[in-house]
Amino acid sequence: NAGVTQTPKFQVLKTGQSMTLQCAQDMNHEYMSWYRQDPGMGLRLIHYSVGAGITDQGEVPNGYNVSRSTTEDFPLRLLSAAPSQTSVYFCASTKSETQYFGPGTRLLVL
Amino acid sequence: DQQVKQNSPSLSVQEGRISILNCDYTNSMFDYFLWYKKYPAEGPTFLISISSIKDKNEDGRFTVFLNKSAKHLSLHIVPSQPGDSAVYFCAASGGGNEKLTFGTGTRLTIIP
Secondary structure, X not given: OOOEEEEOOEEEEOOOOOEEEEEEEOOOOOEEEEEEEXXXXXXXXXXXXXXXXXXXXXXXXXXXXXXXXXXXXXXEEEOOOOHHHOEEEEEEEEEOOEEEEOOOEEEEEO | OOOEEOOOOEEEEEOOOOEEEEEEEOOOOEEEEEEEEEOOOOXXXXXXXXXXXXXXXXXXXXXXEEEOOOOEEEEEEOOOOHHHOEEEEEEEEEOOOXXXXXXXXXXXXXXX
C-alpha cells in the first residue's frame, strides 16, 4: 500500500512549456484534490474530484487542467507554464474528511 | 479573504514544555477541524481532528481544543519533543463538503 504517489519530484520548465504532474493513490478513495503551497500562503486548492469522471475548480484553478478517468489517477496539467506557477504541488486523497497527501512536486518555471 | 487564520508564523518552545498553536476561523459553516504536520520536502501528514460537536479531542501528547463561540481552536503538545519541530497547518471543512480550507501554517521549533 503506497498511499499517494506523485511524479516527478522536481521539474524545471521554461515559460510557455506544458507538462503533466502525475498523482496516483491505491486506497480506493473517491475524493482527490490538488494544492499548491507558496510561502506565507498555506495550501491553496487548485482542482478537486469527487469521483471518476467528475472534477471541479478550487480556489486557484486558472492555468491548470485536470481529468479523472480512473479512481486511482488524478493528473494535473499546465498548458502554458508561467513563472507565477513556480510552487510546490501536493496531491491528496480523502477518506472520512481526512486528507492523505503525496510527497509533493517542486516546480520551477523560468 | 482568509477564512482560516494562523496569526503566528513561528513559535519556539523549550523541549519538555507545552507548545500551543492557535487557529481562528471566520466561516460559521465549518464543522470539522484538522491539524496537519509538515516536515521539509514531505507532504503534510494528518495529526488530529475535532468535530464541532466536541470541544476537546486528545491523542497522546496532542490535544485539540475548540471554542465555537470564539471561532478559535488550538493544538497543545505536551511535553514538546525535538521531533515536533515542523510546520503545523490548521484546516477546516463544513457544509457537507469534503473541501479543506487551510491556514498559512506555524513553524514550530523545539529547542533542546
